[in-house]
Amino acid sequence: MKLAVLRETAQGETRVAAIPETAKKFAALGARVAVEAGAGAAASVPDGDFAAAGAEVGSRAEVLHDADLILCVSGPEPDSLAGARAGALLIGALDPFRRADAVRGYAAAGLQALAMEWMPRITRAQSMDILSSQSNLAGYKAVIDAAAAYGRAFPMMMTAAGTVSPARVFVMGVGVAGLQAIATARRLGAQVSATDVRSATREQIQSLGAKPIFVEGVAGIEGEGQGGYAGETSDEYRRAQAELVSSHLSKQDIVITTALIPGKPAPRLISDAQLATMRPGSVVVDLAADAGGNVEGTVCGERAQRHGVTILGALNLARSLPADASALFARNLYNFLSAFWDKDSGGAVLPADDEIVRAITLTRDGQVVAERLASA
Template sequence: MKIGILKEHKDGEKRVAISPKIAGQLIAKGFKILIEEGAGEASSYKNSDYTEIGVTVEARGVVFKEATILIKINPFDEEDLKLIDSHHILMSQLFHISNTKLIEAIAAKGATAFSMDAMPRITRAQDMDVLSSQNNLAGYKAVIKGAYEMTKIFPLMMTAAGTITPSRVLIYGIGVAGLQAIATAKRLGAVVEATDIRMETKEQAESLGAKFITVDNSGEQESEGGYAKEASEDYVKRQKEAVNNSLFKADLVITTAMVPGRKSPVLITKEQVKQMKNGAVIIDLAAAQGGNCEISEMNKAVVKHGVKIFGTTIAPESVSTNASDLYAKNMYNFLIHLTNDECEFKWELEEEITDGTLIVKNGKIRKS
């Protein structure tokens, strides 16, 4: 079976879905690999890095024509759909809950589609979970970005001229990105606080050295399938009151809170920003879904009341080499799980991983 690796055309995207190393491992398993010319260049992978291990580099149209499995990171777009037909099996992050028109368009083509962001949060699927692997890097990069933009250093420092007190970091959302942000900020010497609607995250945050800001969440639905649920208005109000003291003292704030298929919850309002420290920095990793900060704008730096607010995405394009390799490892494990020794799909539709990720099968929508 032929796998086609497509070049990402989304603005700012630098990753590639399959790295040369993983392409070589797939070839060793019996797959044939084609890659769109230049697909890996932004991740520091040359065309020759692929051809040396047996991958065929082709023009975009040829990849669509000859490959059965088409792999991307971002959702397939209108230009992709023009080249898709019923023999294709698509694999990417489709975000199917909020991308209904895309799913309908794929179905209309008679194609089959797996959505990598729909991976079940179960132990067996951990090594296929692209959200976790990418969010881990995003949490790290958010701290590094914050350090660059701050006018202070992170650690306590004793100097002949006097003592420099450590910076204060506040993190909203203790998922994979939030935990990595805690760990990175602590390693750099910051005083770290964190908050989350899910009380089960308290122990995780504290194990990494963060102070957990407790908010009474009685009556709230904390999570479903490992993801936070949308909070009630009453909880949001009480969370703001509990967190305000830490927010107004923070030098760096990192927000990571997202609800699958919905707009990101607003956790920091314009009024709260007014009361933050002059020179504070907010890194809003949820900006692609509307943002956790009311002022955030996607891919823009906004300065309000002396606070720098960076709206960015959970996808770590700026560390594209590592991000591509981790995504590729997830895809390798997923492909091996779905296929037999002859590289043919098993189509075990009742199996939990297959059932959770298979959104469209031969033009029929299975999940919406």
């Protein structure tokens, strides 16, 4: 079975879908690995390292020719896959909700497209979960970027010239990114508080040494939303949360927002009026910027100023750590494929009725088959 690794062409994409470590592991399974020239350059992985790991290096046309598996990070445009054989598997972060035309193009080309970001949150799929691995890095980098933009120190410092007070950091949304942001801010010496609509996260916040800030007496979401993510809340809860957040924000130096609802615009957590209560020099990092933003005034991919507050419209922060992000992403892909690898046939066998396969499959046999797209 031939496995092709593409060079990413999406603007700003720095990651690669395989690293020499996983190329060697795929070869050990019996796969023939072909890597497009320059695929790992932005992630500090030269072509020679792939060749040393046993991979072939060539042009896109050479890599795609007769490939059974096509690995990517960001979903490529369908016309860039000319030459790929019908029935090949295209595996990566395909952004199905926002790239419906591309998904239809994959179907028309006869590709079986698998969206790794739709990996179900179940125990046996944890090692395959690209959202968790990349969000972990994004949460870390959000704090680092905030510290770089903040005009003061994070930890308390007692000096002969006086005491420097610690920064106050407030994390809104305690998923993977939020938990890493809490941990990183704590390591830097900040006083950290956090909130979430899921009451089950209270203990997680406390376990990291942060203060939980929760709406009391008003029910949040029912359960945890689809796949373990937060869902939408009631009007009553949103009003109570806005009141609580307003009183807390005015005392904060740095705020990091991470709230996302799959397939829908990001919920608005901070209004312009609330921003105006923060002291000048404060910093807000909006990790939901490319989904519309949690913060009023966020500009995706840019730094904005409102009421003396700096708003960083974070755009896929994992890309700013390309070596580590690529390594984690590549291992997620390897863990997925190796779990379905059949030694007798020498390739990946994906049963259509398997829970994981069913959840991530977008196209098959020339048709768009994902139920989530049909209902979107």
